[in-house]
Amino acid sequence: MRIRTVALLLTLFGMLIVFNFAHAQNAPEASEKGKEVYENSCAHCHGTEGRGDGSAAENLLPKPRDFTRGLYKIRSTGTGELPTDQDLFDIITEGMPGSSMPPWDTALSANDRWEVVAYIKTFYDGFKEAETSPKQINLSGKVAYSEQSVETGKALYTELGCVECHGNIGRGDGTSAPDLTDEWGFQSWPANLTQGWNFRGGSDTEDIFKRFIGGLAGSAMPAFEGDSFPGFGLTAEESSRMIELDNKDEMTEAEEEESAQLYEKYDAAVDIALNLAEGTELSAEEQQIYDDAMRVVYEKSWHLANYVKSLMPEKRPEPAIGNNVLRSQYIQDELPPMDDAAWGTLEARYFPLVGQIVIEPRQFNPTIDAVNVKSFYNDTEVAFLFTWDDRTHTTDETDEETGKTLEDALAVQFPVKVPQGPTAPKPYFLWGGRLPVYLWHWKASAPEQVTELTAKGINNAEAQAAQGELHVQSTYTNGQYTLWVKRALKTEDKKDLQLEPGVFVPIAFSAWDGANGDVDTKRVMTSWYTFVLEPVPSSKRFIYPPLIALLSVGFLFGLRAFVQRRNSEEI
Amino acid sequence: MKKLSLFTICLIILVGSWVFLRFVVGGIISVPIPGSVIAMYMGLIIIAILVHISVEDSLFQEFRRPILETLVEDKRRNHRRVLVVLIPLLLLGYTYSIIAQRANPPGSPRDAHPSPPLELTYKDEVIGTMQDVVNPFRHYEKDDPEAFSAHVENGKRVYHQNCFYCHGDHLDGQGHFAPYLQPLPANFQDPGIIPNFQESFFFWRIAKGGPGLPAAGTPWDSAMPIWENTLTQDEIWDVILFLSHYTGYQFRTFGEAH
Numbered sequence: 162m163r164i165r166t167v168a169l170l171l172t173l174f175g176m177l178i179v180f181n182f183a184h185a186q187n188a189p190e191a192s193e194k195g196k197e198v199y200e201n202s203c204a205h206c207h208g209t210e211g212r213g214d215g216s217a218a219e220n221l222l223p224k225p226r227d228f229t230r231g232l233y234k235i236r237s238t239g240t241g242e243l244p245t246d247q248d249l250f251d252i253i254t255e256g257m258p259g260s261s262m263p264p265w266d267t268a269l270s271a272n273d274r275w276e277v278v279a280y281i282k283t284f285y286d287g288f289k290e291a292e293t294s295p296k297q298i299n300l301s302g303k304v305a306y307s308e309q310s311v312e313t314g315k316a317l318y319t320e321l322g323c324v325e326c327h328g329n330i331g332r333g334d335g336t337s338a339p340d341l342t343d344e345w346g347f348q349s350w351p352a353n354l355t356q357g358w359n360f361r362g363g364s365d366t367e368d369i370f371k372r373f374i375g376g377l378a379g380s381a382m383p384a385f386e387g388d389s390f391p392g393f394g395l396t397a398e399e400s401s402r403m404i405e406l407d408n409k410d411e412m413t414e415a416e417e418e419e420s421a422q423l424y425e426k427y428d429a430a431v432d433i434a435l436n437l438a439e440g441t442e443l444s445a446e447e448q449q450i451y452d453d454a455m456r457v458v459y460e461k462s463w464h465l466a467n468y469v470k471s472l473m474p475e476k477r478p479e480p481a482i483g484n485n486v487l488r489s490q491y492i493q494d495e496l497p498p499m500d501d502a503a504w505g506t507l508e509a510r511y512f513p514l515v516g517q518i519v520i521e522p523r524q525f526n527p528t529i530d531a532v533n534v535k536s537f538y539n540d541t542e543v544a545f546l547f548t549w550d551d552r553t554h555t556t557d558e559t560d561e562e563t564g565k566t567l568e569d570a571l572a573v574q575f576p577v578k579v580p581q582g583p584t585a586p587k588p589y590f591l592w593g594g595r596l597p598v599y600l601w602h603w604k605a606s607a608p609e610q611v612t613e614l615t616a617k618g619i620n621n622a623e624a625q626a627a628q629g630e631l632h633v634q635s636t637y638t639n640g641q642y643t644l645w646v647k648r649a650l651k652t653e654d655k656k657d658l659q660l661e662p663g664v665f666v667p668i669a670f671s672a673w674d675g676a677n678g679d680v681d682t683k684r685v686m687t688s689w690y691t692f693v694l695e696p697v698p699s700s701k702r703f704i705y706p707p708l709i710a711l712l713s714v715g716f717l718f719g720l721r722a723f724v725q726r727r728n729s730e731e732i
Numbered sequence: 733m734k735k736l737s738l739f740t741i742c743l744i745i746l747v748g749s750w751v752f753l754r755f756v757v758g759g760i761i762s763v764p765i766p767g768s769v770i771a772m773y774m775g776l777i778i779i780a781i782l783v784h785i786s787v788e789d790s791l792f793q794e795f796r797r798p799i800l801e802t803l804v805e806d807k808r809r810n811h812r813r814v815l816v817v818l819i820p821l822l823l824l825g826y827t828y829s830i831i832a833q834r835a836n837p838p839g840s841p842r843d844a845h846p847s848p849p850l851e852l853t854y855k856d857e858v859i860g861t862m863q864d865v866v867n868p869f870r871h872y873e874k875d876d877p878e879a880f881s882a883h884v885e886n887g888k889r890v891y892h893q894n895c896f897y898c899h900g901d902h903l904d905g906q907g908h909f910a911p912y913l914q915p916l917p918a919n920f921q922d923p924g925i926i927p928n929f930q931e932s933f934f935f936w937r938i939a940k941g942g943p944g945l946p947a948a949g950t951p952w953d954s955a956m957p958i959w960e961n962t963l964t965q966d967e968i969w970d971v972i973l974f975l976s977h978y979t980g981y982q983f984r985t986f987g988e989a990h
Contacts, residue, residue: 202901205892217892261897261908268902480912484836515909518897519941519957525897583838587952589943594952665837688914688955691837698832706827710820717816721803728804 195280198273202265203281211284213345222526223260224347228284232344232379235362240376240384242295243287249278252362259352259359298374300367302456304463306470313397314468317461320391320404326351326382331472332640333552339676341381349381353550353640354469356530358477370466374459387434387458392423394430394454397461399423430454478511478531481690485510487668488695489536489543496537496544499634499645504546509533512670514685519591520619527685528552528677532571532670538694543660544647547571554637555675556606567675569605571644574598574669575658575692577615587667590688592616599658601631603644605675608635611646615656619682627654650694660694668692738791739798742781749777842915843948845929848936854965863986865932867969880973887974890967898955903979913955926981934972934983938963 200209206225208214213227226233235252236244253274256264265274282288304310318324326341328334331354343349357364362372376384387393392400406412406420433447434454443451481487487510497503513531516524532549551569558567576588577599588596593616600614600622611631616622632647650660658666667689673679736744753770757763785795802808802815852859859865872880891899898917900906905919920926936944942954959968976983 205888215892216889217896220893263901263906263908268904482914486837488834513912515912516897518894518909519955521962583840584947586947587950589952590955594943596952663835687912689953690914693835693837695834702828702831705831706824709827710824713820713823714816717819721812724800724803 195276195278198269198277199280202269203277206261207281211281217261220525221261222347223343223349224345225262226379227345228281230344230379231285231287234377234380235372236295236375236378237297237371238295238375239298240374240386241378242375243291245295245297246275246278246282249281250274253277255363257361259356259361262361298371299459300370302459302463303367303370304460304467306366306467310464310467311471313461314464314466314471316401317465318468321385321389321465323465327354328552328640330639331355331469332550334640338552343381344379350528350552351382353530353552354472355474355550356477357470357473359530364470364473366463366466366470369469370462373462373465385462387455388431390458390461392427393434393458394427394450395423396457399426400457403427478509478533480513481510481534486665486691486693487534487536488693489538489545490695491662491697492537492539494539496539496542496647499546499636499643503537504535507535507537509535509548512687512690514670514672514687517591517671517682517684517686520682522681522683524677524679524683524685526677528674529672529685532672536692538650538660538662542647542649543694544645545573547573547644547646548641549672550641551637551674551676552640553674553676554605558675560678560680563680565680567678567680568673569642569675570673571603571642572614572671573601573646574671575600576667577656577658579658579664579666587689589618590669591686592619592622592671594618597656599656601646603633603635603646605637605642608637609633613654613657625654625656627656630654630657662694663696664693666692737798738785738794739796742785742795745781746774746777750774840950840953842950842953844915844918846946846948848933852932852936854935854939854968855960859935859965860932862930862932862936865935866985867931867935867972867983869966869969869973870931883970884973884977886967887970887972888978890963890971891974894959894962895971903975915950915953917956920975920979920981923981926976926979926983929984930986931969931972931983934975935968938968938971 199207203215205215206213206217206221207228208218208225211228213225215225218225231243233244233248233252235257236242236248238244238248252262253269254264254266256262269277318327324335325337326333326335328338328351333351333353335351338351341349341351352360360368361377362368372382373385376382376386378384383389392403395403400423403420403423406416406423409416412420430450433443433451436447437443437451479485490507492503511531511533514527514529516527518525529549529551532547535546537544549571553569555567555569559565560567574592575598576593577597580587586596588594588598592598592600595617597615597617600616602612602614602622603610604612611633613625613628613631614622615625630648630652634645636643652659660666668691669687669689671684671686673684679685750770753765753773758765785791802811848862850862852862852865869880869883872883892901896907897909898905898907898913899920900910900917903920905917905921907917910917918925937956939958939960941958942949942956943951943958945951945954963971972983
């Protein structure tokens with residue numbers, strides 16, 4: 162009897178496990194040879210001849226890599242070196258986030274990936290001619306993450322000129338950001354260092370370190386070779402002293418002397434590095450100076466990597482899908498203005514944006530990652546805080562092709578009427594259709610103003626007759642827009658959305674980066690998400706639970722009394 | 733060692749199964765099981781236990797003995813004290829967590845494959861009835877392999893200039909724009925898709941896109957574009973050839989069971 166029960170249970174578990182695994186598995190792909198794999202899976206982007214000119218390439222930026230020049234961004238090898246086979250295998254396996262280069266981990270077997278590595282190497286003769294295997298970067302001196310290290314890295318970030326491209330705090334908004342092009346002359350936006358999930362080569366500290374030491378060959382990002390480090394050949398203390406002296410308006414005689422000595426040491430080390438680069442044999446003493454200098458450079462690069470790591474959240478935020486909806490929090494008082502500390506107490510909801518490729522003209526290469534949203538409401542009003550990163554502050558530029566005015570903008574979309582029930586029709590997610598949507602349209606050229614629109618289609622939007630119901634504040638700092646909008650929950654205007662606590666309201670976004678050519682339908686967008694004025698938690702929660710606990714105590718005592726009485730009766 | 737009482741064994745089985753389902757299968761083997769499925773399995777196990785103990789009177793007596801003992805006997809006084817505090821506390825916590833839970837948005841039910849219209853059209857031009865229209869280039873597969881390849885190749889170009897952003901390089905619905913669209917783009921590598929539909933159905937879906945769906949398919953949510961505005965009829969038929977050629981799945985032909 163007992164055995165039978167156990168057997169029954171075991172069968173149930175067995176069924177459960179088999180059922181779940183049958184879903185999780187994928188059959189391995191049949192193995193084909195390199196050329197075949199390449200022509201099937203890669204040629205439409207990278208071109209049959211490996212020139213990066215496949216049929217899909219026209220619409221893409223960054224462009225698919227041209228394999229004929231042997232320039233690879235993601236390597237474990239030093240500046241100017243070719244990648245190792247393992248590097249190529251890994252990048253094919255993992256893909257390049259933030260670009261259209263997909264991961265092939267599930268679509269191609271490991272065997273096929275090795276075959277295709279061998280094949281793409283045939284496009285560049287340098288691989289055949291290379292006599293020695295490429296020199297790999299030594300990772301052994303890793304400096305552990307610490308506040309101290311981050312501080313040191315931060316100073317280097319300015320000293321090395323990262324700021325000019327990547328901006329003050331890394332949002333890719335440096336002054337030269339809009340003008341960068343890669344080896345092939347294509348626009349090349351500096352990475353937004355606060356979004357590690359879009360790094361081509363991964364955002365582990367080791368990955369970032371390798372990118373500095375080895376450079377991203379072919380890109381606009383320079384390689385930071387040893388002697389480009391300020392104070393090359395000096396110890397950390399010496400180099401900060403050198404900078405300190407440089408920054409003085411007036412030096413004493415002793416300080417002049419000290420500075421001259423430091424420069425002498427620096428120049429000597431740079432000379433040695435140049436000689437080495439030209440192939441000159443170094444004396445033992447020179448080699449020693451060079452090795453010491455490089456040790457300092459490596460250490461500094463680890464600090465820099467730690468600093469970059471400190472700029473980004475640990476992982477990409479979860480999108481506001483499912484139950485993770487945008488909840489506006491109730492407060493009794495006046496709603497906080499844009500720069501109020503109260504906003505810091507809320508956790509933002511993350512709405513990732515994708516290129517609008519549903520309606521012509523399309524945006525295939527978005528530059529805005531996401532919009533983050535927070536919200537408070539009180540008895541009469543609701544306030545939203547929108548933030549999004551944009552490398553450039555564009556208010557009035559002319560598109561060369563179309564002559565249209567380009568500028569940065571954001572639109573927040575609601576239905577005019579909230580659909581009643583889960584199956585009720587919503588307006589079309591892209592600015593409505595048969596059913597209209599209600600929009601807040603903000604533009605960088607009029608930063609204190611939001612226009613209310615009613616739209617029945619992406620090309621069919623109209624400014625409402627009644628404006629001025631919205632209170633607006635906005636700023637652009639360090640590559641990030643912040644927009645604050647406040648409105649009454651209920652308005653007189655029939656074309657406005659009316660808000661009520663506890664009602665789930667569809668919400669969607671569009672954004673434009675003028676510097677990326679975004680205008681009209683060419684933009685980034687989301688599909689429908691959900692927003693709710695979170696009701697104040699019911700006070701029932703303080704009544705029923707204690708009541709139930711009390712009842713259970715009563716029940717237990719009652720049961721005991723019952724059993725006792727019965728026992729005594731039996732006796 | 734003291735022999736475990738029947739009640740303890742049942743308790744161990746019950747708690748053990750829950751831990752196994754929730755943490756071993758769901759955590760270590762990492763096949764997360766939805767709460768409702770766990771509840772179903774736990775229900776089955778409780779029924780199995782009840783059946784087991786109620787088969788013979790002696791088993792039932794044995795099962796309830798420790799319960800009765802704990803309720804009244806002096807030697808169990810300490811157990812009793814602990815339980816009279818623990819049980820109400822657990823109930824308190826549980827009811828609080830249920831009442832204080834935030835309301836979540838209702839899921840929107842969606843029929844991913846609602847019935848198509850009877851007539852297949854391109855823009856406003858009628859092509860034929862949904863049942864009868866076939867891919868005009870399909871016959872090349874047998875008649876003229878070279879022409880067939882050219883059409884597949886053209887379909888591949890169309891796909892990689894227009895579709896892979898959403899449907900993925902591998903046609904698996906995992907394009908680089910895909911993860912943030914709701915509903916997700918279709919996965920053509922799913923064996924339940926291509927073999928279940930005629931090519932005319934795909935022509936309809938591609939030509940009319942998300943907005944062309946009937947209400948059951950929630951046309952307002954789908955990011956699937958209307959391709960008749962951008963692609964020619966031939967291009968649509970070619971991309972359909974490419975979809976089945978690349979995945980290796982055959983479209984259903986009229987007359988086969990749905």
